[in-house]
Amino acid sequence: MLLSPLAERNWEDLCLVLEEVLDDQxxxxxxxxxxxxxxxxHVIRFAPKMPFVTWQPSDVNEESRDSIKAYIAATHAKNVxxxxxxxxxxxxxxxxxxxxxxxxVVVAINLLQYSSFKTAxxxxxxxxxxxxxxxxxxxYGVYAINGIITPSCNEHLDAEIRKKNPEWGLPxxxxxxxxxxGREMRMERIIEMEEFYKCLIFxxxxxxxxx
Numbered sequence: 001m002l003l004s005p006l007a008e009r010n011w012e013d014l015c016l017v018l019e020e021v022l023d024d025q026x027x028x029x030x031x032x033x034x035x036x037x038x039x040x041x042h043v044i045r046f047a048p049k050m051p052f053v054t055w056q057p058s059d060v061n062e063e064s065r066d067s068i069k070a071y072i073a074a075t076h077a078k079n080v081x082x083x084x085x086x087x088x089x090x091x092x093x094x095x096x097x098x099x100x101x102x103x104x105v106v107v108a109i110n111l112l113q114y115s116s117f118k119t120a121x122x123x124x125x126x127x128x129x130x131x132x133x134x135x136x137x138x139x140y141g142v143y144a145i146n147g148i149i150t151p152s153c154n155e156h157l158d159a160e161i162r163k164k165n166p167e168w169g170l171p172x173x174x175x176x177x178x179x180x181x182g183r184e185m186r187m188e189r190i191i192e193m194e195e196f197y198k199c200l201i202f203x204x205x206x207x208x209x210x211x
Contacts, residue, residue, distance in 0.1 A: 001074065002039040002067040006110070010194070011045045014109065014140060017191055017199050019049060021136065022105065026052050032105035033098065033130070034058060035088050035123060040068030042109055047077045053105070054079050058086035058096060089119040092126035103130045109140045112176075113158075116167040121179060128183030128204065137185060137202040140193070144172040154196055176200065 022030065030053045034043050037057035047055055057068050057080065068083040084096035088111070092098075106127045112120050127137040142154055149155050149170055158170045177187045180202045191199040 001070040002064070004039045004041060007039060007041040010140075010197070011042050013193060014042065014199070015046055015049050017193075018046060018107070018138070021138065021201060022050065022053070025104070026050075028052065029054065030104040031102065032056065032107060033103050035086065035106065035108040036060075036111035036115075037068055037083060038064050038110075040064070040071040040083070043068070043080055044071040044075050044077055047075075047080045051079055054081065056081045056096075056098075057083040059083060060085060060087045087122075088126060089116065089122040092122075092129040095126055095130065098130050100129055101132045103127075104132055104135050106131060106135070106137045107140075108138070111141070112139055112171045113141045113143075113161055114165075114168050116165075120171055120176070124176070124179040124183050124185070127202070128180075128185055131185075131204040133204055133206045135204045137180070137204075139176070139200045139202075140197060142170050142197055143176075143200075144170045146174050147172060151196065173198075173200065176202075 032053050033056045035058060037043055037059050040057060043055045043057045059065050065083040065085065072080050072082070086096045108123055131137065142157060149158055154170065161168045180187055185202045185204050187200060188203045189201040191201065193199055
């Protein structure tokens with residue numbers, strides 16, 4: 001079981017956001033896909049707090065998927081499915097067999113800043129297809145706003161990430177808003193979190209709302 005100190009620090013605040021956002025749907029069973037699940041610490045902590053959600057973790061990395069499997073076995077989580085290989089940069093038809101309009105929630109935690117723009121496009125393309133109407137795409141991370149990164153600690157973070165891979169870096173909220181709009185989604189809320197992190201809530205619109 002891999003351990004991420006960052007995941008240990010932020011899971012509780014993230015869980016509170018998810019519980020609040022999904023509260024009005026807690027009377028029914030929901031299906032949630034987590035993109036880039038990493039160690040599995042988030043989904044394992046979320047599961048008992050939201051028993052009305054069936055969680056599908058995913059990751060491109062085999063070591064991460066093995067860690068998720070170990071967490072599931074250790075915690076006997078009843079509402080977490082076995083992790084699947086999923087590369088969000090690929091066409092949604094290759095997303096582990098998930099079908100059109102099959103998900104209520106798609107969650108991406110600290111994924112976009114460590115991804116290429118192609119992956120960001122893939123996240124929104126895929127979410128636009130697999131989410132049911134009124135379904136939610138929830139992303140968490142650090143962002144630029146209208147091309148500007150503040151404060152200086154976030155500029156340093158962006159520089160460090162780009163040193164690892166020049167195609168990575170803090171995504172721009174305005175660009176993500178446009179990606180969502182082109183996939184029949186709208187950005188509904190920005191929730192300020194600790195250490196300048198944010199949760200972005202996107203909702204898939206009903207057909208009559210996109211006309």
